[in-house]
Amino acid sequence: MDGIYVFKGRNEGSMFTCTDWLTLHGLSAPRVKGIIASFGPGKFEHLPPPLNTDRKASLENAFISNKLSSQERCYRNFVVPALVSVFDNESEVRHLLCNHVEFRALSASEEAPYTICQGSGEPPVILMDWRGQPEDLLCLAHEAAHALQILLSNHELMPPVARETCAFIGELLLLDYVETHVPYLHGPLLDVWHSENSFYLGDCVDLLIDALNHPELSYHYYQNYPLARLAAVQMFSIANNESVCKLFSSGKEAMAHLPIDEMASFATEMENPFPVLQPSDAEHPVVGVYQSLGVMALLDIESSRKASYQCIESYYLNLLDHLQARTAFIALDNDMKPVGYTTWIESNSENNLVLTCQTALPNNRLNLQRALEQYISTTKGVDASYTRNASKEMLVW
Ligand SMILES: [Zn+2]
Missing domain, CATH: 3.40.390 (Collagenase (Catalytic Domain))
Structure with a gap:
């Protein structure tokens, strides 16, 4: 075949x-x-x-x-x-x-x-x-x-x-x-x-x-x-x-x-429907967290991930926990628009990360993975980093 x-x-x-x-x-x-x-x-x-x-x-x-x-x-x-x-x-x-x-x-x-x-x-x-x-x-x-x-x-x-x-x-x-x-x-x-x-x-x-x-x-x-x-x-x-x-x-x-x-x-531009996302303001970190929660929920909806069966309270609490533990990551494209997010847990052995959720807009799954790999390998714990080409910049809360 x-x-x-x-x-x-x-x-x-x-x-x-x-x-x-x-x-x-x-x-x-x-x-x-x-x-x-x-x-x-x-x-x-x-x-x-x-x-x-x-x-x-x-x-x-x-x-x-x-x-x-x-x-x-x-x-x-x-x-x-x-x-x-x-x-x-x-x-x-x-x-x-x-x-x-x-x-x-x-x-x-x-x-x-x-x-x-x-x-x-x-x-x-x-x-x-x-x-x-x-x-x-x-x-x-x-x-x-x-x-x-x-x-x-x-x-x-x-x-x-x-x-x-x-x-x-x-x-x-x-x-x-x-x-x-x-x-x-x-x-x-x-x-x-x-x-x-x-x-x-x-x-x-x-x-x-x-x-x-x-x-x-x-x-x-x-x-x-x-x-x-x-x-x-x-x-x-x-x-x-x-x-x-x-x-x-x-x-x-x-x-x-x-x-x-x-x-x-028939072709159309592959448009990212999201607005430009501004980096969170250090003086108003709570706004940054709310913004992230909103972006993650919208990404779940846009990417048709079947998240809606979850209890709303546990859905948000789970994401909030990840944001506070800094085990969540939102990838942005060159225009600073979100293309996906991922969450993970850190296992004790050998610094391994276990991904618990990956949500990406259509055709952006590998962009998200590359951005995440880059973040994890080089800039863990840093607020922003860069990867090549498409998802060049990303933010982490
Ligand atoms: Zn063939």
């Missing part, structure tokens, strides 16, 4: 940082941030909706396990027909998928499935383990789409965001195919697709935003996933078959076939 090793050391051999990544894709950091920020209800074409929880029970269904027991049968019966459905030259694409793709199991040291291009004239190889689960089938569609994109573009390498878009389109083609032809698989596969969004549109977004804020950091393959996931959904919803076919066979020019301009047209 990850494709972390795909083509590594070839066209990406010189891609070390986020700046290199942006250049390779013809993107800019504000443009990418804008697209990510605008991802939300009503902005993009709809993601397939989640199903009700009753369907989850079907994941355990012995009938389904039985149907998914053979990787080869699943490939021929579900994945190949799903992928060919979008192409005019259906029989040619079917021939490529059935006769020019190799399969291998992962070796003991490999964790994530991937697909390798062996060069012109050689079949692409899909490496994955098969346990007969719905997630394996979705993964097989993902990797088969990689293999197809390699074959159709004559082994010319695509920029990674484009190639992952192809793979995610493969997943959506499978979902679409089973909805009509194999309906008992649709619910379980859709559940897997939604649960994987928490990685692709959650953890990977944190990683991408962190890379954009710190362009000197090393490139990580995961930073390709958010844009690719969104572009795939967008293309699948609105593009015609012809555009999808062009993308699959486009090789190194593939970025021109992604709906980046369209996605960017």
Whole structure:
């Protein structure tokens, strides 16, 4: 699924940082941030909706396990027909998928499935383990789409965001195919697709935003996933078959076939809704404490942390204790607006800190962590400190 090793050391051999990544894709950091920020209800074409929880029970269904027991049968019966459905030259694409793709199991040291291009004239190889689960089938569609994109573009390498878009389109083609032809698989596969969004549109977004804020950091393959996931959904919803076919066979020019301009047209600035926070006045420390309590409560609300089930009295007393013990920390951005807070307890052994709460605005979790690490490692007990770039300044009470 990850494709972390795909083509590594070839066209990406010189891609070390986020700046290199942006250049390779013809993107800019504000443009990418804008697209990510605008991802939300009503902005993009709809993601397939989640199903009700009753369907989850079907994941355990012995009938389904039985149907998914053979990787080869699943490939021929579900994945190949799903992928060919979008192409005019259906029989040619079917021939490529059935006769020019190799399969291998992962070796003991490999964790994530991937697909390798062996060069012109050689079949692409899909490496994955098969346990007969719905997630394996979705993964097989993902990797088969990689293999197809390699074959159709004559082994010319695509920029990674484009190639992952192809793979995610493969997943959506499978979902679409089973909805009509194999309906008992649709619910379980859709559940897997939604649960994987928490990685692709959650953890990977944190990683991408962190890379954009710190362009000197090393490139990580995961930073390709958010844009690719969104572009795939967008293309699948609105593009015609012809555009999808062009993308699959486009090789190194593939970025021109992604709906980046369209996605960017929805973009908005990632606005921090908070007012500028003034440092607490040494002469009125109580005001500083009240201000901090208010900021923490608002951050909990803004970040949708489920804090409201707590008793209000214990909620505030807990935070007040932390403020008085100086075991609370509010991170501010460059404009002196709050982006998150954290509380901790100090354990006796080896000066360890145990975090008891971390709340951050969307896309700011890593900013908060970096700011906290900086504070704890260098300025413990000091009222203000600095970290690099985004959350440059912070205050502590
Ligand atoms: Zn992939």
